[in-house]
Amino acid sequence: MADEFMKGLTLFTLGGLGWITFAGWYRTPSYYIVAQLVGEPEGVNSVYDEIGLLAGDAFFWLMILGALTFWVFIPVSRELRDALTDDPDAAN
Numbered sequence: 755m756a757d758e759f760m761k762g763l764t765l766f767t768l769g770g771l772g773w774i775t776f777a778g779w780y781r782t783p784s785y786y787i788v789a790q791l792v793g794e795p796e797g798v799n800s801v802y803d804e805i806g807l808l809a810g811d812a813f814f815w816l817m818i819l820g821a822l823t824f825w826v827f828i829p830v831s832r833e834l835r836d837a838l839t840d841d842p843d844a845a846n
Contacts, residue, residue: 755829762824769817776810 777791780798787793795807 758824758828762821765820765824766817769813769815769820772813773810773817776806776813780807780810 774791780795780803781793782790783793783796795803798804798807
């Protein structure tokens with residue numbers, strides 16, 4: 755279980771750092787506005803800016819789905835497989 759936790763934590767950390775970087779570049783109009791990092795993107799004028807927005811969204815979903823996969827879905831599937839089989843060592 756410790757390796758699943760570390761894999762989930764790694765994906766959560768990498769996704770969070772990537773998302774906060776791209777959101778800080780494209781979604782923070784001013785540091786005096788309360789709604790930072792989640793506002794509408796401003797100054798998107800080129801293909802590279804669009805790629806940056808797409809990368810920010812991809813990092814956000816990597817953060818959410820990566821952590822959920824290793825912290826919730828994999829342990830639940832192992833518990834279900836263990837409950838459905840007669841052999842308790844089959845899940846490992």
